[in-house]
Amino acid sequence: MTTASTEPVIARKKPYLVRLAKKGRTYWWCACGRSRKQPFCDGSHKGTGIEPVPYVAKADGEEVLFCGCKHTRHPPLCDGSHNNLGDTYEEASADEIAATADIPVTPFDETGRARLDGGCFVLRPAGRWREIGGGWRMEPLITAEDGARHLAQYRLLAEGRTAPLTFGQNSEVVLFACAGAGELMIAGRACPLAPLTGYHVLPGETVELRASPDGPAELIATQCPLGKPPALAETSAAVASAQDERLRWQRYDPARRERMADRFYQVLVGPETGSEQVTLFIGEIPRSRAAGHRHLYEEAIVILTGSGFMWTERARAAVRPGDVIFLPARQIHSLECTDPGGMRLAGAFYPAGSPAINY
Template sequence: MTMADHACTGKCPVIAHRKPYYAELRAGRSYLWCSCGRSQRQPFCDGRSHEGTGFLPVRYTAQADGEEVLFCGCKHTSTAPFCDGAHSNLPGGYSDATDGADVPRPDLVSADATGVSRVDGRCFAVSPEHGADLSLRYALRTIVGPSLGAEHQSQFHLRLEDGETPILAAEGVDTILWIMAGNGTIAIGDRSFAVTAPCGAYVRAGEAFRLAAGTPLRAYVSACPAVEALIELAEMPAAFDAAWPDRVVSIDEEERTAMGPRWFQMLVDKRIGSTTAAQFIGHIPRSRAEMHRHLYEEALIIMSGEGIIWNETSAARVGPGDVIFFPRKHLHSLECIAPEGMDVVGLIHPGDNPGVNY
C-alpha cells in the first residue's frame, strides 16, 4: 500500500484525525461512524455534516459489553468503521518520534541472570540463549507465557543441533513457528514439509509436530491462546486438517505492505487457517517510532540490527535473537539504531493486522 493507493479520483473524505479513536462499547448499542470526516462528534456522525457530500454514516452494533474497538479517524480505511492502518500511508499520517522534550528518554535497564530485561509493567526483552548449555543436542525454553505476565500468547525458544525433537503439541490451541536458522523438516500429523530458514510454519489446534534437523535449527514456537508449556507425546497423532494444506510460508518481496517508511509482510494468517493470531516479518529503517499502543499482545523477534525498546519510565537494548514482549494497550516505542536498519518477526494475538495502533 502506498500513498498512491489513496489518491482520490472524485470527492474525498476529510481526514478528521490521523490516528484511530479508541472506544469501549455497550452490548446491543448501535454506533454511527462518520465516513465523511466532517462530523463535529468524531468519530461518530453528528446527523448533518455529511449532507451533500455523497458519504453516509456506517452503523455498527456492539457484540458485548466492554468491546474494545479502534474507529478509523482518517476515513480511508477499507474495513469501515474500523482502522486498517491506512493512515500510515497518507500525507502526514506516519510520524517518527523526535528528540523534543515530549519524548521520554528513561535510563536503560540491565538484563538479569536469565537474560531478561524488565521494563514498564509486564513488558520485557529477553535473550533466549543467555546462559544456555550449548552442549545439549536439544533444548526448549519458555520465553513468553502466563507465568511471565502474558495473557494471550506463549513463546518457546527451540534449539536442535541434530536428529529430531520429541513430538510436541500445544494442547487445544494453535501453534506458529518461526524457523530462525538451519534447515530440515517439520512433520505435522501424517504430513511432512521441508523448512529452510527463514520461514514460518503453522500447526492447527488438535495437531502435533516434530522437527528434524538437516543442519542445526533455531526456532521460536508460539502458542495462541497462551499455554504454560508444550507437551510431549509418545506417538504422533495422524490428525492433519486437510482443509488447510499449506503450512509453510516464506519471505516474498511481492507481498510487502508499506507502513510509512517501514514495511511488513504477513506470513501465517487467515489465508492459511490462523484466524485469531498472525505472524509477520517487517523492516524498520534507522528511526524511532512515536509512542503508541496496540489492542493485541505482541512478541517481536529481532532478526538483525540493534535497537532500544522505550517505555514510559524505562528502556532496554535489543539485538539479533532477542525477543520483546508487549502487553495489550501498553505504551511503547521501538527505535532502530543500526545504520542498515532492523528486521523483525512479530506474532500478534488476538489480532490480524500489525499496521493498526493508536
C-alpha cells in the same frame, strides 16, 4: 467530476478506541470526517454525497478501533491505512525526544531481563536449554510467570530426525525458523525447512524434524492460548485434521511485503491463512524512532537484525539481534532502530489480526 467537497477529510491520523455499551445497538460512523462528534456522525455529511456507515456492537462493552483518517479500506474499522498517509511512519516528535533524553538504559538483571513499564521487558536469552527428549531441546522465553496472559514463547533446537512434539490439544502454534534445512513435518505433512519461514500448527497436531545434517535447526514457537510447555507426543499418527487445507508454511518474500510508509511487513501466518488465535509476521523498519503508540494485542517480538532501543513511557532498554521483547496489550511503546542498515524482526501476537493497526 469529483469536487473537493465530496472527498472525506482526515479527522485525525489514527483510530478512535471506543467501548460500545450494548450488544446489538447500531452506531453510525462518520465517513466524511466533518463530524464534530468523532468518530460518530452528527449530520455534517449533508451535501458531500458521503453517507455514514453503521456498525452493530457484537457484545456489551465491545472495544472497537474506528477509523479516524477516513481512508480505511474496511469501513468503519481501522485497517492501518493511516500509516500510509505520509512519507514516513509517524515519528517521535522533537518534544517527545527531548522529554525522554535523560531516561537511562535499563540494565539486564540476573534472569537476562531488562524490565520496562507495564510488564514489558526485553529478554536476552542465555541459552539455558532444557532437554525435552526425542532430539529436542528448548529454552522458555515468555511464559505465564512473566505476566503473559495469552501467549507463550519457546526457543527450540534440534538436529537430524526427531520424535514428534506436541503443544497440547487446545493451543494453536506458530513456528518461525531462524536456522536449519530439510523438512518440518506438521501432523505428517512435509513442509520445507528454511530460515525466515513461518509455520502454522493447529491444536493437537504434532511437529517432527527431518533436518539435513548441515547443522541444527532453531525454531521460535509461539503458543496461543498459552498452555503446557512443548513435550514429546506419544505418536504422530493421531492427525485430527488430516483434511485441513489451510496454508501451513510461508517464506519471507520481499515481493509480498506490505508497505507502511517507510516500513514493511509480511504476514506469514494470520487470519488470511486461517489462523484463529495468532498472527506471525516479519517487520522491517529503517533507522528511526516511531512516536509512542499502542496495540490492542499482546505481542512477542524477536529481533533478527539491527539494534536500537525499546521504549516505554519512562524506561528504555537496548535491543540487538537475538533479543526477545514481551509487549503486553495496550502498553505504550516505541521500538527505535539506531542501525543505518535498519532492523528486521519476527513478531507474533494475539488476537490474530493486522500488525498495521495501532492507536
